[in-house]
Amino acid sequence: MSCFFPRSGRPAYKVDKRLTAAIRSQRGRGDASSQQDSKYELSRIMRPDDANIVGNVHGGTILKMIEEAGCIVGTRHCNTQDGDRCMAALVRVEKTEFLYPVFIGEVAHVTAEITYTSKHSLEVQVQVMSENILTGVKKLANKAALWYVPCSLKNVDKIMDVPPIKYASAEQEELGRKRYGAQKMERQETKARIEDVVPPPPNPGQHTVGFSQSSLIHLVGPSDCTIHNYVHGGVTMKLMDEVAGIVAARHCSTNIVTASVDAINFHRKIIKGCVVTVTGRLTFTSNKSMEIEVFVDASSLMEAGKEKYRAVSAFFTYISLDKANKALPVPPLKIDGEEEKRRFEEGNARYLQSKAKRLAEKERQE
Structure with a gap:
């Protein structure tokens, strides 16, 4: 599904003025959105070019589809009001869980x-069946939550207002408000933790951070x-998943799959003509992850004076599989130096927190 808008932000086709007026009247000029405006489904058969090297659908392909569906529903909703036409831009992806492989x-x-x-x-929650x-046979394969902001087509730096939605209950609205506050705080904390990527040492030993680090x-x-001539969030996530997969495969030398993606933070936009460097490094290993x-x-290819900047950051979790798709033990990561030790301890804390959440969720379902 695609559409074309010229730089003026107006559709490139003629529309009957009476029809336009009727649509605007139906939209309610910014009143709470209907259920149809706030939900969207995208379906596609998985082709051979969607596969990874062992034949499953690439995790990055699923991430790209998730972002496309979120962008469509977000953009559609934000244009149900008068004013500048706009497009929903991805700023954050909450934890994405890969529950079952897609073939x-x-x-x-x-x-x-x-x-x-x-x-x-606006927050968009996505499920992949x-x-x-x-x-x-149908299975729930993935679920994720994404956050978007609407950017004006006339001025990409102008953030538009978001039309409100109707909530099923006051409790639902309050839970959403808490999620909004939490992700806003974490985005700010992540920005403050931005650090340089250190090149690996020459001839690093096997199972060290430097051995599997890839770009x-x-x-x-x-x-x-x-x-807008800015990179789709889904394109960026697909590249990130490819690099993370290379790192995991180099560490294990086995078949590996994406298990989950922790929060992905989009710090700054990437414009057409930029050169992006996507780098992945191991921070933590448990027995099986x-x-x-x-x-x-x-960095800009055309403007030599502009410095390279950090655009996106995230943590991916991978597992190693045998030929029967059962989890294998992961070789322990060999730590060298205080920085690697610090990152390993922070990764362990995230691992334990995630494990506790999964156990709590399992108990609630039982």
Whole structure:
């Protein structure tokens, strides 16, 4: 699904003025949105070019679809009011869980729903169902929560107001407000923790941080970008997942898959023509999982005077699998120096916190 808008921000086709007036009247000029405006489903059959090297659908492909569905529902909702036309820009992805693998030939149904709105941002919760169209079996494959802000088509630096949505209850609205506050605080804390990526030492030993550290360099072209000429969040996440997968495979030398992605923070926009360097490094290993920190740094190819800047950062969790797709033990990470020790301890704290949340969720379901 795609649409074209010229730089003026007005549609490139003629519309009957009476029809336009009727649509605006129906939209309610910024009144609370209808259920149809706040929900969207995207479905696509998985093709061979969506696969990783062992035949499962690439985790980055799923992340890209999740972001596309979120962008569509967010943009549609934010344009249900008068004023400048706008497009929803991704600023943060909350923890994304990969519950079941998706296989080639299955249909991925991505459902995105707006669950909270503040004055200038909106939360979109997304679920991915995989459907085997031969047997009819469906499974919940992924779930995620994303945060967007609407940027004006006339001026990308202008953040638009977000129309409110109707909540099923006051409790639902209050829970959304708490999630909004938590993600806003964490985004600010993450910005403060931005650090340089240190090149690995020459001839690093096996199972060290330097041994598996990997980088990918990508020139941002038109096909990577939105109508604002900024990179799609889904494109960036796919590149990040590819690098994290290389790091995990180098550490284990086995089949590896994405288990989850911790919060992805989009610090600054990446514009068409930039060169992005995506770097991944191991920070923590448990018995059967690996945490990989991934950074995206951008620099302008055409403007030599501009410095490289940190655009995106995130933590990916991978697991190692045998031929029967059962989890294998992960080789312990060999730590060298205070910085690596600090990052390992922080990773361990995140691992224990995530494990406690999963156990609490399991107990609630039982």
